[in-house]
Amino acid sequence: MQSKTDPEEPLPSKSLGVVEFYSGIGGWHYAIRETGLNLKILAAVDINTTANQVYKHNFPNTKVLQRNILGLSAQELDSFLANLFTLSPPCQPFTRQGKNEDDIDYRTDSFFHLMGILSAMQKPPQYIMMENVKGFELSRTRGHFVHVLKELGYTFQEYLISPKQFGIPNSRLRYYLLARLSPRNFKAAPLQDTVEHLKYYIPTSFHDIHLKCDISSYLDDLSEIDVQQFLVPDRILEKYAQGLDIVSAKSHSSCCFTRGYYHYAVGTGSVLHHDCSVDLALAYQCYAEQKNNCDGIKSLKELKLRYFTPQEVAKLMSFPASHTFPTSVSNKQCYKLLGNSVNVFVVATLLCYLCSQ
Structure with a gap:
């Protein structure tokens, strides 16, 4: 992380285990890697065959579980001894295109199951970070999630932010929730939409020159x-x-x-x-x-x-130039997968903030 005067210090060198839920094509994985923190991905869980194909193509040494989250148990997750859960549940229930059906949409079933698992775990993670679309912050699903977190002793902060606020020439307004398990408490704060305090946590791998440039820097x-x-x-x-x-x-x-x-x-x-x-x-x-x-x-x-191009879209979403798609994945599939992914820069910065103490 940047050597500016921080109100909080980074985590000690002990490795922290991460389980990625709804891992997609690896946006979370890249973000975890870019933090520079001692985080080790224990498993990536996703049901989408094509997304898993892309993930394995770029991270062949990571354990990828092609599983329906509804089939996971608390005992199975306890066995990972994970310190951090990352998750991007399906966003369609919280969009206009998805009819804003919220918790009555079957696509929230896996997330509700995950909340139930979290409540039943003997060794829940110290940290949780989730991402979703703008609109989630007003949902009944969000209300249930924060109720579960409070019951389990987590404190949390919520954000609505876009990479454009950091200087990246792309708008992608998203909801983020960062949770810490007691005694690693967050200060209580309302939903935040500013990023000034987060700039202290920008990973050193993202140099400022890349945050104040025009689109030409991202073109093939x-x-x-x-x-x-x-x-x-x-x-x-x-x-x-x-x-x-x-x-x-x-x-x-x-x-x-x-x-x-x-x-x-x-x-x-x-x-x-x-x-x-x-x-x-x-x-x-x-x-x-x-x-x-x-x-x-x-x-x-x-x-x-x-x-x-898919590669240009990926770069605007802060994926590294080394990220590629298998030749068997069509352009249409690439765009669909990228549309469901995260901005690597924003997630990495928030992870650095979450995992400071």
């Missing part, structure tokens, strides 16, 4: 063939030209990439103005004047609007 050097592969299709331009969120290499912001990116046109993430030699405003002016003609989208095609 694509061949013309690769560019063609990721161009926004004509049918999308014809139907949704006015609804696209368009950014350039010089932009300092981009929209949140969701699991529907590359499949749905609007509201799932930004597209890139690849050929900046063509003026964006002028191209749209020409389009407005000619959109009823057969060549209506010609001016827009000259912009070479394209999707961010």
Whole structure:
């Protein structure tokens, strides 16, 4: 962690064991590694076959359990002797697209089971950190979770923060809960949406230069063939030209990439103005004047609007450049998996804060 004057000191050198629940493609794993703390991942648990394939591809030496969490027991988790649980339960029950069904949505079943296991454990973890979408903080599920935590002697803090608040050119507003088991208590605090005090805990692996740059730093050097592969299709331009969120290499912001990116046109993430030699405003002016003609989208095609590649999306989510996807995983699957993942930088910073004392 940074050598600034901290109100709290990092953990001692003794290794702390971690179990990842809903481990996905390894965002939590990268974050744990980036903290620089002596954390050892004991197991990663996920039911998604493709996500586990990507995880194993990047972390072949980690124990991956392809399990339904509903099948886990308190005794099994006690056997890990874990110090930290990390979890990203399914977010769909807390989104508008998921109808905000909250605790009556079957996709919360595994999380409620996990809460029950936590209550039954003989040796619960000293630390818990969870991530979910904005909206979870207002849910009945959250109410039940914090009730369980209080009953077990945990104190906690909650956050609604985005990587953009740290200077990363991507918006991804997410809810985070950090819990410590007594006697390692948190000071009581309301839901927080500022990050100033968290900047003391930014891992040294994330240098400040990477936190105040434009999108160009995250782009791949694509061949013309690769560019063609990721161009926004004509049918999308014809139907949704006015609804696209368009950014350039010089932009300092981009929209949140969701699991529907590359499949749905609007509201799932930004597209890139690849050929900046063509003026964006002028191209749209020409389009407005000619959109009823057969060549209506010609001016827009000259912009070479394209999707961010999976690797570019991953980098904007602070995954290291070394992260790759197996060749058997399609681009559509990559985007879906990334949309369900976490921002590595934000999670690593919060973990450093959680595991200080």
